[in-house]
Amino acid sequence: MLNFYPGPSKVYPEIRTYLSDAYDEGILGAPHRGEQFVQLSRATVGLLKRKINIPEDYYIFFTSGATECWEILIQSLTKHKSYHIYNGSFGEKWFDYAKKLRPNAEGLAFDLNEPMPVEQLKIGSDTELICFTQNETSNGTQVSATSILNLHNRYRDTLIAVDATSSMAGLNLKFIKADIWFASVQKCFGLPAGLGILVCSPRAIFRAKQMAERGHYNSLVSMYEKMLNYQTTHTPNVLGIYLLRRVLEDRPFVKALDQELVDRSQNLYEFFSQFQDIQLLVENEEVRSRTVIALQATERLVDDIKKRALHHNIRLGNGYGPWLRNTFRIANFPAILDEEFEELKRFFLHYYA
Template identity: 85%
Template sequence: MLNFYPGPSKVYPEIRNYLLDAYDEGILSTPHRGEQFVQMSRAVVGSIKRKLNIPQDYQIFFTSSATECWEILIQSLTKQKSSHVYNGSFGEKWFQYAKLLRPKSEGIKFDVNEAMPVEDLQISSDTELICFTQNETSNGTQVTPTTILNLHNRFRDTLIAVDATSSMAGLNLKLIKADIWYASVQKCFGLPAGLGIMACSPRAIFRAKQMNERGHYNSLVSMYEKMLNYQTTHTPNVLNIYLLKRMLEDRPFIKAIDQDLTDRAQELYTFFEQFSDLKLLVENEEVRSKTVIAIEASERLVDDMKKRALYHNIRLGNGYGPWARNTFRVANFPAIQDEEYEELKRFFLHYYA
């Protein structure tokens, strides 16, 4: 089965051997307070920073998912409100969840084909955390590095948090331009679902210490204190952390991965543009995602294509949110090989023959 679903997506084929090694090395039953886990955790943190170009003074945390990070950040870094800038379903869900915890939180929506309007954003002066999604999985859009830099320059005194679920470990993100970045590993990391990675700047840690919120097992200040010794507040997904360690050791640096994905994304967009009854959902090239390609068509055609593809052992991604019925999505993640995309292209050429 060729899996182009944008998460959970294809895992690296080496995972099979990593799993056997984990069993042989006793990882599956190692105590999470023991020396074996601590050494592994320390090695993973070092590899994440080195391979993904994360600043050395940023703190790395393990969570259960990116969704859990929504909760951690709102409860541990805000007392009154956060402001959420979004153009798709996942950014909006983060906002709606924040409102449950902090009812004064605000949302600012912008259009799918529009760059984030940084200069026009009306962010309240009492906002404690600005939140946005770098790569909106639901519609295949991205916030560019230039836009993130402009946001950073305009709101220097406010913490900025970024959902990078569909881009971390795939794109060479400039993490220094925001305070918090997080992702789940079932996309560009090429790992099984069940683990989240969060990177926090010294400013974010300082804010967590100031608030000193300790009412939850995943309170950020408690997580920070445990990770000083490369431990967690809870029993973590030890196996997935081991798989992350092995994957990072065997992968190239993020700059090379970014270039490969950028080139392949352009090839995919060009390929799908040739079909008259398919339309790229994102018309503005500047804000098109490099890791999730969203294709729009009639509901009948989308349904037929997905069924025909599945018959040929090709899994296309469903549409999501407002685009659930009239779009399909194609993941452009590092674990998916070039020859698999060639097979995908052959399917579409045959479909239209």
């Protein structure tokens, strides 16, 4: 089965070997307060910083996934309100979740064909956290490095948090331009679901210490204190962390992966532009995602394409949110091989023959 679903997506084939190694090395039953886990945690943090260009003075934490990070950040870094900028379902869900914890949270929606409207933002000085999704999985858009830089320059005194679930470990993100980044590993990391990576700047940790919120097992200040010894506040996904370490050891540096994904996405956008009955959902090239390609057609055609693809052992991604029925999505993640995309192209050429 060729898997182009945008998460959980294809895992690296080496995972089979890593799982066997984990059993043989005794990591599956290792105490999470023991030296074996501490060494694993320390090594994994070091590899994350080295392989995907996380600044040395930033802190890294392990969570259950990106959704948990929404909760951690709102409860541990805001007393009053956060401000959410979004153009798709996942950014909006983060905003909705924030309002449940902090009813004063504010948000601004923008069109999927427009860049993030940094110059139009009116964010008050009482806002403690600015939140946005760098790569919106639901509609195949992205916020450019230039927009992130402009936001960083305009609101230097406010913490900025970025959901990078569909881009971290695939694109060469400029972590220094925001205080918090987070992702789940079932996309560009090429791993099974069930592990999240939370990256925090020294400034974010300083704010967490100031708030000193300790009412939850995943309170950020408690997580920070435990991670000083490379431990977690709770029993972590030890196997997930082990697999993450092994994948990072064997993968190229993110700069090389970034170039591969950018080139391949351009090729895919050009390929799908030739079909009259299928349109690129995102018309503006500037804001198209490099890791999730969203394609639009009639509901009937979308349904037929997905069924025929599945018959040929090709799994395409469903649409999501407002685009559920009239779009399908294709993951462009590092674990998916070029030859698999060539087979995907052959399917579409045959479909329209």
